[in-house]
Amino acid sequence: MNITLKVWRQKNSQSQGNLMEYKLNDISPDMSFLEMFDVLNEDLQKRGEEPVAFDHDCREGICGMCSMFINGRPHGPQGYTTTCQLHMRVFNDGDTIYVEPWRARAFPVLKDLVVDRSSFDRIVQAGGYISVNTGSARDANEIPIPKEVQEESMDAAACIACGACVAACKNASAMLFVAAQVSKFAVLPQGQPERQLRAERMVAQMDAEGFGACSFTGACSVECPKSISLDHIARLNREYLGAKLTSNNV
């Protein structure tokens, strides 16, 4: 396959960026999208130019590191797929492909396609945990959990924190991410003691980070590579509202 790439290049967070055009020939349809970028970067280095910086690590769709906005969609045209699992066979010979970083105020661009997602970590630090010190747990089978509850928790816990939901949202809202973190604990018996505090603190931190408001368009869930359901946003709203109405927390 021969393809034309239009890639966002930006030296650092202070500088302006722009789209640069690169042509690649003899791309195998069996290559992953990131392997295609490896080929581009090898070419660039051979020509004495700087390779394109992009985040990636596990290349099996689970670490959540890869984050390209491809032809106007986070992680590209294939549903339920991270960029590293996207293969060139979904494109056609002669295609022009636009590749940009995630765009959100809370995800500043660091260089080229690399953005800073530490806001997600700070949201988790605000309350995305169950407070249990090492060594103080009781026997695991003393807490029976109905299979469907465990499955519901697992559905939410499957979030890989890639940020595609934010990139997909016209408001750059992080509601789906926060909902997944709140929801996975809210349904579990272990999550009950801190249930209200967790929802309040995580939402407050989300707002402080500069993410936009949720207008429930559902784009986040459609673009989520792990198909996190909008139901979790509904649960987050319920958790948050319930907490605000009944808790004594500030």
Added chain:
Amino acid sequence: MVDLIEEKEAGVKLDSKIPEGPLAEKWARHKFSLKLVNPANKRKYEVIVVGTGLAGASAAASLAELGYSVKAFCFHDSPRRAHSIAAQGGINAAKNYQNDGDSVFRLFYDTIKGGDYRAREGNVYRLAEVSVNIIDQCVAQGVPFAREYGGLLANRSFGGAQVSRTFYARGQTGQQLLLGAYSALSRQVANGKVKLFPRTEMLDLVMEGGKARGIITRNLITGKIESHSAHAVLLCTGGYGNVFYLSTNAMGSNTTAIWRAHKKGALFGNPCFTQIHPTCIPVKGKYQSKLTLMSESLRNDGRVWVPKTKELAERVRKGELKANDIKEEDRDYFLERRYPSFGNLVPRDVASRNAKYVCDEGRGVAPTGLAVYLDFADAIKRDGRKVIEAKYGNLFEMYEKIVDDNPYETPMKIYPAVHYTMGGLWVDYNLMTTIPGLYALGEANFSDHGANRLGASALMQGLADGYFVIPYTIGDYLATIGPSDKISTDHPAFRAAEQEVKDTINRMLSIKGEKTAEEIHRQLGHIMWEYCGMARNEEGLRKAKKMIQELREEFWSNLRLNGSDQELNPALEQASRVADFIELGELMVDDALHRNESCGGHFREEFATEDGEARRDDANYTYVAAWEYRGPNQPEKLHKEDLAFENVKLTQRSYK
């Protein structure tokens, strides 16, 4: 019993510090004999934790909970991205919830035997002992392990065991366990007990007065070289499988932290013990950047086979025949045939080697000739597609995305790939390396898996080390040295180490040669796989050593590296890691060459039984090979820690 081996001419002592007493009492006795740090004093101690995978995140969180001041470092943008996250199948624990005859002793026994009798009894028993606490801890954190309809925890079986003791969360067990540890870590960050340094890579260990005093790091965004001092340093940086270039490791997984510590004096244990995982998606093209694992749990229901004859296989490779066209009587279910009692669930090294044999015979099924089938047709017929989908749905999906083939209808094609490294920094029972104050946890150490790791044991070991071992053992060292035994980052030792790091980076940037680090890495990987991979022999290893030395020359004279060190420069990061992989590669070859036996993942063709199984030499090689770095271009010095087996009898491993 205390093993104390002193090399006559050298100063390094290998004291494993295995406590005396009966096996089942060693850990309890040891815990009691360890010194404690007064609760009010704990905050005065600073501990550096490098790496935030299962071992690192669990250690950092647990130490912070105790009151120590922790600094945690990772090269990722978030601690949650460490490669532990990609572990699929599960985590072992001797809970015996299934009433199928499991016990701490059985888990210990299976692990020792699975490791082909090249691990310490004391360490492995402790691992089995604390395995049950890990499950409790993780459930308390909210890890959504699979459950039965009654609400109790579910288990599945894994290779090398005849009981069901593996706990799992769909095909994402590593992810869920890591998120548990990450949440505990995040809580301590919020409490101000852990200071987090993401996108920061450790580039050297700082030594002074014979002790580990801190580390030198590079901020990957700004390029700034920084010093961090502490009372103790924990390396939890994972394995070095990427020395083979193609592996199931993440692209960033590297050996730099442990290798640089090795060059500062930490002995390296059993570097040649690498695990080749039998069920990975086969290599397709030369552009390939990594290999993808298909969980070992698939061997619970999948049957491994190749065509009985070369002729049939040849027709499959040419595309004239499909797997489903081959009649039942023309198929060779070679694992079931050779190992009737374990069948498809033999340990990883055995399964891998047998896949290699049938492919060497010309019966491989991919166009490259390097693949065997993993077939679910019988399981689907027996249990229905729904059941199989519930168990393995996400794995099947992943396979289809990568290969463009539907495993519900046509068998998967799989081939072994490098997956895990049993070798690592030598540590004693306290997880301390030969450098006082320097610890290694998880895959970064050599300690618990011997010459072969059983499935679902890596997660167990990472969390055992971080949650339940280091919180006890580190206090013994810290209480001994006292809170004032720490140097400031203004100390000349830090200044010198910083300068050394900067010089190395500048040297790489100034070469301005022709070959990229990627090309050199690929070459190294080819040498390692060809001569130090699934099967090794003396001639090949000697050849490999020479080739690696030449490659090192080429790296330092012909490297092409653009950009500057004052910015985000992924090519520079890669080059710096490849430089270390090259040196480690040579040590692996030396280690493989010196070990004139076959054991576990180390298979020397000269040392095989008549039917192709690994032939150990217990009389001469029942020891840990611990290598000492003695300067550039100097051969490393071998130290031996003899392994004593008092509770198990060494036998030829049999899975027939």
